[in-house]
Amino acid sequence: xxxxxxxxxxxxxxxxxxxxxxxxxxxxxxxxxxxxxxxxxxxxxxxxxxxxxxxxxxxxxxxxxxxxxxxxxxxxxxxxxxxxxxxxxxxxxxxxxxxxxxxxxxxxxxxxxxxxxxxxxxxxxxxxxxxxxxxxxxxxxxxxxxxxxxxxxxxxxxxxxxxxxxxxxxxxxxxxxxxxxxxxxxxxxxxxxxxxxxxxxxxxxxxxxxxxxxxxxxxxxxxxxxxxxxxxxxxxxxxxxxxxxxxxxxxxxxxxxxxxxxxxxxxxxxxxxxxxxx
Amino acid sequence: xxxxxxxxxxxxxxxxxxxxxxxxxxxxxxxxxxxxxxxxxxxxxxxxxxxxxxxxxxxxxxxxxxxxxxxxxxxxxxxxxxxxxxxxxxxxxxxxxxxxxxxxxxxxxxxxxxxxxxxxxxxxxxxxxxxxxxxxxxxxxxxxxxxxxxxxxxxxxxxxxxxxxxxxxxxxxxxxxxxxxxxxxxxxxxxxxxxxxxxxxxxxxxxxxxxxxxxxxxxxxxxxxxxxxxxxxxxxxxxxxxxxxxxxxxxxxxxxxxxxxxxxxxxxxxxxxxxxxxxxxxxxxxxxxxxxxxxxxxxxxxxxxxxxxx
Numbered sequence: 001x002x003x004x005x006x007x008x009x010x011x012x013x014x015x016x017x018x019x020x021x022x023x024x025x026x027x028x029x030x031x032x033x034x035x036x037x038x039x040x041x042x043x044x045x046x047x048x049x050x051x052x053x054x055x056x057x058x059x060x061x062x063x064x065x066x067x068x069x070x071x072x073x074x075x076x077x078x079x080x081x082x083x084x085x086x087x088x089x090x091x092x093x094x095x096x097x098x099x100x101x102x103x104x105x106x107x108x109x110x111x112x113x114x115x116x117x118x119x120x121x122x123x124x125x126x127x128x129x130x131x132x133x134x135x136x137x138x139x140x141x142x143x144x145x146x147x148x149x150x151x152x153x154x155x156x157x158x159x160x161x162x163x164x165x166x167x168x169x170x171x172x173x174x175x176x177x178x179x180x181x182x183x184x185x186x187x188x189x190x191x192x193x194x195x196x197x198x199x200x201x202x203x204x205x206x207x208x209x210x211x212x213x214x215x216x217x218x219x220x221x222x223x224x225x226x227x228x229x230x231x232x233x234x235x236x237x238x239x240x241x242x243x244x245x246x247x248x249x250x251x252x253x254x255x256x257x258x259x260x261x262x263x264x265x266x267x268x269x270x271x272x273x274x275x276x277x278x
Numbered sequence: 279x280x281x282x283x284x285x286x287x288x289x290x291x292x293x294x295x296x297x298x299x300x301x302x303x304x305x306x307x308x309x310x311x312x313x314x315x316x317x318x319x320x321x322x323x324x325x326x327x328x329x330x331x332x333x334x335x336x337x338x339x340x341x342x343x344x345x346x347x348x349x350x351x352x353x354x355x356x357x358x359x360x361x362x363x364x365x366x367x368x369x370x371x372x373x374x375x376x377x378x379x380x381x382x383x384x385x386x387x388x389x390x391x392x393x394x395x396x397x398x399x400x401x402x403x404x405x406x407x408x409x410x411x412x413x414x415x416x417x418x419x420x421x422x423x424x425x426x427x428x429x430x431x432x433x434x435x436x437x438x439x440x441x442x443x444x445x446x447x448x449x450x451x452x453x454x455x456x457x458x459x460x461x462x463x464x465x466x467x468x469x470x471x472x473x474x475x476x477x478x479x480x481x482x483x484x485x486x487x488x489x490x491x492x493x494x495x496x497x498x499x500x501x502x503x504x505x506x507x508x509x510x511x512x513x514x515x516x517x518x519x520x521x522x523x524x525x526x527x528x529x530x531x532x533x534x535x536x537x538x539x540x541x542x543x544x545x546x547x548x549x550x551x552x553x554x555x556x557x558x559x560x561x562x563x564x565x566x567x568x569x570x571x572x573x574x575x576x577x578x579x580x581x582x583x584x585x586x587x588x
Contacts, residue, residue, distance in 0.1 A: 015384035017351045027381045035369050105363030107375070110426070113328045113359040114382045115351035277332045277348055 017115065024116030025124035031107065032095060032128030036135070046090050046136050054083040057205075080147035081232040082204020085224065087140050088133045088167045089199050093191060095129035096174030100184050118275040122175060126267060129171035130164060137163055149235050158234035158252055162259060166227035169263040170195075176270035202228045223262035230255030281306035281341060281466050282434060288335035289322050289489075296322040298489035299336070304482075309460070309467040311480030313571060315583050319489040320470035321362070324438040327468070328359045340434075355383060358432030362439045364423040368412030372403055372422050375411055376429060383430035390429065397425035401455055417448030421455065428459070437469040441476045453479045472583055474571035483571070487579050497571060504569035504577050506543035509552070512563040513538065519560065526555055534582045539573065 015023075036042065054076070062075040102108035111121055141159070144151055177190050201215065202224040208216045219225050233240050233252055280303040289297040297319045304310040314320050325331035327338065329347030337344050345353050359365075366375050373394065380390035398404040401421040406414065411422060420440060427435065441449045453476070459465065471477055478497050485493040485500065493500060511531075513519045520531040520538050527548065531540040542548045545566045553564060575583040 014352060014355055019384050020351060020355065020382075023381055023384050027378045030381075031367060031370070031378055034374065035367070038369055105361075105365075107365055107367040107378070109361050109363075109365035110359070110379065111382065112330060113354060113357065115355040116382070117351065277330065 017117075020115040021117050021120035024111055024114060024120045025127060028111065028121065028124030029128045029131065032125075032132055036132045042094065043136075046087065046094060047139060049090065050083050050087045050140065053086065054079060058083075074148065077148045078207075079205065080144070080149070081235055082199070082202065082228055084137055084140050084163070084231060085166060085202065085204055085228050086199055087136050088163065089170055089195065091133035091136050092129055092167065092170035092174045093195060095132060096125070096171060096178045097184065097187050099125065099175060099178040100182060100187060103179075103182075119271040122172060122267060122270045122274050125175055126168055126171045126270070129174070130167045133167040133171070134163065137167075144235065150237075153237040153239055155234040155237040158256075159231060161256060162227055162230035162234060165256065165259040165263045166224065166231075169223065169227075169259060169266045172263070172266040172270040176266065176273050179270065179273050198222060198224045201225065203232075204228050223258050226250070226255045226258035226262075230259060280304060280339075281308075282468065283339040283342075284323065284327070284336070285339065286336035287323060287326060287333050287338075289319075289326065289331070289333050295489055297326075297333070297336075300486065300490055301336075302484045302491060302494075304466060304468055306466055307464045308482060309469065309480045311477045311483040312468070312470045312486055313472065313474075313477040313483050313575070313583070314470075314486040315472055315575070315581070318472075318486050320472070320486065321438055322489075324436060324470050327436055328357065329354055355430065356433045358427035358430070358435045360420075360423055360427055360435065360437040360440050362442050364419045366411045366419060366423055366426075369410055371408045372411050372414070372418075373398070373407040375422060376426050379426035380429045385430055393429050394425075397428065400458065401425045415448070416443045417445075417451060420444060420448070420452055424452070424456065431463075433466060435465055435467045437467065439470055439472065441471060441473050446475065449473075449476060474575075474583065477571045485571075485575060485578060487575075492578050493574070500571060500574045501569050504573050505541050506569075507541075507545035507566055508569050508573050509540040509542055509545050509549060510563075510565045510567070511538040511540065511552070511561060512536075513561050515560075519556065522555070523552065527552070532576060532580060534576055539576060541569070541573075541577065 058076040058079040061079075098106075099108065103112070108121075111124075116124075144154065174195075177194075178187055181187050181190060201219050201222050203219060208219040208225065210216075211219060229250065230252060233255065282304040284300060284302050287297045287300040289295075300319065300323055302310065302312065312320050312323065322331065326333045327347060329349075332348065338347070339345065340353070340356075347353055347357070367378070370378070376394045376397065377390065380394065385393070395404075398407050401424065403418060403422055403425065406418065411419060414422065424440075440452065444452065456467075457479075460467075469476070469480065477483055480497065482496055483494065483500060484491045493503070511519065511523075516533045516536055516538050520533050523529060523531045523538070523540060529540055529542060531538050533539075540548075549564060549566060553561065572583045575581075
């Protein structure tokens, strides 16, 4: 029997650079999905925490505060789109924080010395994070009727488009931060001073219209707010104007445009950082 | 013409000079070792060669043509890189790690399957192939990484301290299997190490210190630089004893890590005279051994290669 490790007489043609890049993206995605489904605790953790937030914070605040402009919308319902974005944010943080160790003593090292370009490494890692986030978000979306949303009224294409764009943006932002900081402690700091505030100031917990002074203005500049607004609009579907007007007073097109631009900028920033060699 | 030539490689990190004109030449099919203590610049050279780090100066030639691993994906496809910390995913099984490794280089599925089975056999991992790699021992992980790196049949294997964290038995097994592989197909290997035992496995060596090559040759040639055998003396006051040995016998003893090392052409004749020279109790132990590559490094630099290697 001829051993496969033996040298072959005729060298086969080398695969093209494009194929090698696509292969690396595929490898990184496969790896993230395998890891995700193998680590049950991670699946649970990323879902249970937002669920507790939703029920405890949502339920706790529901009776105490009435929101101006929120009409008859209960807080549990108001909070729901924000919680789905939180699921996406947590997933992005989990999948990209691992980049720090992975780069110094893990599988990512092998990808870095492979023929793949740094951009395809960013794309593979982002796409992996997005798919994992979409699985988690889908599970959470099944709870929409408990928040008072009608699954039939939901504008699913808008919901999907907003979630994918937001998730691409947050995953690649997470990757860029992890790559740039290159320290787990540093990442934790940035998580609490940048990533979590981005979510708090996204209209997830309170509408911009009711926020005092600078906070409301800050929220208008927060790209994540457009994701939350677009998701909220999509969840109400055709009944958006009738049941809620707590968006940014914008249109679905503007919301999609902002989150898409955010996603493109974040991917570009991550690719640029990753391509830099010390 | 050499297969790989690293020419005048320079790299500094702030004030610290990591590589100071490193030049080595490796012939096709050769196992070439870069031996030096921690901080000598080995890992910096490795990272530049793997395309992970930029050089400040110098060049790399492969088959006579200048190459830039950082910018040339087709060149990286010809390299196999083994890291000091194995680049494995512990949550995935050994086989899955191999499958992903093959996919990364677009090895066709049927060929990959065959090569993976062969590699699992050669590296004695077949019976644990479907367990998560995090349950493997250090030696097994190292072998799994080597197996993965070879799946795309690289022409040049670059290894950074592959023995780090391995015991002597695992190290011998690793090199035995690599030797087995080299019998089957031609492979050029560049390996960095600070372990004399590992350096012994190489066809040729460059001894480096402070970012430059200070000696080069086969392990035998390098050992021949130490005149004769090495006498080791342990004593309460090593510096004082060393001075006395130098005066009495006109030799040049060195104190390394609290131990006196004396190179001597006719060591067996010297030992009795040495023991008689000092009153009883002054010397704790006297030994003699053929020179090792660690002694060569001491001879060249006056310093030890590594604490544990002495």
